[in-house]
Amino acid sequence: MVLEVNYSLRPFTPSDLDGVIQINRECLPENYTSHFFINLYKRFPATFIVAEVNGKIVGYIMCRIETGIPTFKLLGITRKGHVISIAVLPNHHRKGIGYALMREALKAMANYNAKECYLEVRESNMPAVCLYKKLEFETARTIRNYYADGEDAFVMAIQLPNSE
Numbered sequence: 001m002v003l004e005v006n007y008s009l010r011p012f013t014p015s016d017l018d019g020v021i022q023i024n025r026e027c028l029p030e031n032y033t034s035h036f037f038i039n040l041y042k043r044f045p046a047t048f049i050v051a052e053v054n055g056k057i058v059g060y061i062m063c064r065i066e067t068g069i070p071t072f073k074l075l076g077i078t079r080k081g082h083v084i085s086i087a088v089l090p091n092h093h094r095k096g097i098g099y100a101l102m103r104e105a106l107k108a109m110a111n112y113n114a115k116e117c118y119l120e121v122r123e124s125n126m127p128a129v130c131l132y133k134k135l136e137f138e139t140a141r142t143i144r145n146y147y148a149d150g151e152d153a154f155v156m157a158i159q160l161p162n163s164e
Helices: 014-027 034-043 097-111 126-134
Strands: 008-011 049-053 056-068 078-088 116-122 138-143 153-159
Touching: 008 097, 014 034, 014 049, 014 056, 014 078, 034 056, 049 097, 056 097, 078 097, 097 116, 097 126, 116 126, 126 153
Parallel strands: 078 116
Antiparallel strands: 008 049, 049 056, 056 078, 116 153, 138 153
16 A cells, blocks of 8 residues: 655755654754754755655755865866755655755755755765765765764765756
8 A cells, every 4th residue: 555645845944954854853863953943044045945745844955055175077167066964754755755855956056056066974874875876876986984983984976867
């Protein structure tokens, strides 16, 4: 039996902050201050998106745009989207919400003229790694001891549409 879920995506607003922080604390060991969330929202509002089910926030994604060396190329400088945090409440996993949040954020990054998107993900987080591979991200490298608990991270990246 397939459970159909009606969810909607919309831009984050400051009134969503408490709900987003609650999801961040419930779902991820890496937690951020209120100031950090609001700073990213003010700088890159189009890449901070929430998912709602029945008017309740059940997931979010927040990103920033950076300038740096391309992930898969050795030369040049480019604009890159960086997924800072994405989380969906556990009782809403495997319903397409994370996938939809990522797709919307990737579109928003392209609107900021980003040429690629990258993220870090725990090596042990196979559901997330599989999601990113489904979106056609590739593993670029591993960062040893990236997380506070000593776990390694995969750096995964994707070239964005309309980039060369």
